[in-house]
Amino acid sequence: MTSPASGPARPLVDIRGLSIGFAHANGGAPLVRDVDLTIRPGECVALVGESGSGKSLTARSLIGLSGPGARIDAQRFEIDGRDARAFTERDWRTLRGPFAGLVMQDALVSLDPLRTVGAEITEVLAHHRVLRSRGERQARVREVMADVGIPDPAMRAHQYAHELSGGLRQRALIAAAIAAGPALVIADEPTTALDVTVQAQVLAVLAERLAQGVGVLLISHDLAVVSGIADRVIVMHDGIVVDSGATGDVLNRPVHDYTRQLLAAQPSLESRGHRLSSARIVRAARDDVEALSIVRDPLPPRVAGSGREVLRVEGIGKTYRRRGGAHDERFTALDDVSFIVRESEVLGIIGESGSGKSTCGNIVLGLLAPDRGKVRFLDAEWNGRGVTEKMRRALRPRMQYIPQDPLSSFDPRHSVRQLLEEGLYPQRLSKADTLARSVELLEQVGLGVAFLERRPVSLSGGQRQRVAIARALASEPALIVCDEPVSALDVYVQAQVLDLLVSLQARHSTALLFISHDLDVVGHLSDRVLVFKDGHIVEEGDVERVFARPQHAYTRLLKASAPTLCGEERELAAS
Structure with missing residues (x-):
């Protein structure tokens, strides 16, 4: 194998007419x-x-991991210049690592929790x-960890995955993928x-791997990320390629309606007040020049709130003993955080x-006690010195939670019917009324009675998130805490879930505390925004003002770091 630095003359991957199927799936098709x-x-x-x-x-x-029973057919299927249609399992094992490295999405799951990251690499x-x-x-190991930007690699190599931040874990996973100097990285x-x-x-x-001559196959639902790093884009829908070409061409001049729909469904400040899933790109003549523009349907008008305080957080703080440090060494997770959420x-x-962010959310939910400060919910003491769960019990149904990953939050043994019954239990409804209300909730989130007996594992990510929203709404809450509820969803499913959340929130006058790393989602959804750094609120205010004219250096850094659809794509997305 020629080293990645010199770059082999032939393509790393050259495939024509690839089809993949399983006898037990999709009717064999x-x-x-x-x-x-x-x-x-x-x-x-x-x-x-x-x-x-x-x-x-x-x-x-491309690395022989399609799964047991996969039936692969292709006119041409060349990997590293060899016909992979005749590969044995031993051939594939030889290929993984030295020729191709795989970087998965969730490093905490992908890395062995019982081994140090050094041993993993x-x-x-x-x-x-x-x-x-x-x-x-x-x-x-130390060299490759340093190459991917892990500080103090000699020390970090002896740590376990759970001892690293999300970013360091992901870098460790990349280090493991590139340790053998592969010519191809699949991310x-x-x-x-x-x-x-x-x-x-x-x-x-x-990007550094690319500069060194390594080929990268990037799988992503984030078009802004793709626009900043990819040379070419292939758009897939229902198992076929519907659009492909140079990144600028595909994102500036999308050919297929599905590609246009993906581009139009991107949330932003400009999409506020509009239904994302209705967005479509249309062609129109402007001064005798054909141009593309985005058309979106407006959301229903929001019911004006009374201005009543739903949640008041006053000076909360939380510290932990630093693991591995001196006995009195403390880590400050939150310090003097205060804010109000209104109806x-x-x-x-x-x-x-x-x-x-998440520490604050857990304190608001009453799952974590602050070391100082207090929380009031619906004018009652909710969290702080002397407040117990027994004192919260009567108001507990009025505060609900929508998690990032409902699959790990739901009891896998329970059907959708049972999950909704749990949310409805405080209302003490009759069996018939519970069933009727469950069906009503499912219809509100765009599912229906056919889903009552389904279990979480049989649902798609978007369907599971809709069930999570239905369960959160079951008790008619005054406040819902949403912790990264759409971060793992693809663009169009994210658009549908956000539309649903906004519509139901407006209809019920429910307040939302929406925690997210996605600035575009927060810009589309929120009225006000709090910017957290090192346990402090460094900036707060109207979301349009904060995003358009950030005052704090850290807020400006977040804005500058956020990937955007650049160039002509940015103009298209803002039309």
Whole structure:
């Protein structure tokens, strides 16, 4: 194999007419059909599309990980210049690591919790005998960790995944993928659920690989991320390629209606007050020149709130003993945080990992006690010195929660009917009324009676999030705390869930505390925003003012770090 630095003359991947299917799925029909894919050294090719479009299945076929029973057919299927249609399992194992490295979405799940990250990175070197001596392997581990921007690699190599921040875990995963010097890196949603500054750091690491002549296949639903790093884009829908070409061409002049729909569904400050899922790009003549513009339907008008305080947070603080530090060494998670949420208001909270966002949300929910300060909910003492869960019990149904990952929050043994019954239990309804109300809730979130007996594992990500919203609304809450509720959803499903949340919130005058790392989502949804850094609120105010004219240097950094559809795409998205 030629080293990535010099760059092989031939394509790393050259595929024509790829189809992938399973005998037990889709009635035996292929899930991926007639896909062409070429990746050259130093080139980034992006696969985009919604969940279930075939992106990950296509990518995994390049390293023989399509899954048991996968039936692969292609006119041409060349990997590293070899016909992979005849590969044995041993051939694929030899390919993984030295030729191709895989970076998964969730580093905490992908990294072995029982091994240090150094041992994780060492595995590929030892398995493929890239370096034979232990000393050489340890030196290579430190070198590759430094290459991906992990500070103090000698110390970090002895830590476990749970001891690292999200950004450091993702970098460790990239280090493991590139340790053997592969010519190809396959990155499957590597920045999903990361805050914008960490996301920018991870993308910079991938950009450095490209500059060194490594080919990158990026799977992402984030078109802004794609626009900043990809040379070419392939858009997949229902297992087929519907659009492809140079990134600027696909994002500036989309050919297929589905690509246009994805671009139009991007949230932003400009989309406020409009239904994202209704957005479409239309062609219109302007001064005898044909141009593209986005048309969106307005959301129903919001019911004016009474101005009543729903939540008051006064000077809360939280500290922890620093693990591994001196006995009296403390870490400050929150310090003197105060804010108010009023009826029908949406208050957004943004900030990087470790800024205190989730700690604040857990204190508001009453799941964590503050060391100082207090919280009042609906004019009652809710959290603080002397407040117990027994004292909160009567008001508990009026505060609800929508998690980032409902699948891990729901009891997998329960049906949708049982999940909704739990939310309705405080109302002490009859069996018939409980069933009728459950059906009504499902219809409100665009599902229906057919979903009552389904279990969470059988639902798509968007369907699970709709069930989470229905359960949160069951008790007619005054406040819903939303912690990254759409970060793992693809663009169009995200648009549908946001439309649903905004419509129901307006109809019921429910207040939302919306925690997110996605500035565009917060800009689309929120009335006011709090910017958290190192446990402090460094800026707050009307979301349009804060995003348009940020006063604090950190807010400006967040804005500068957030990926955007640039150039002509930015103009198109703002039309």
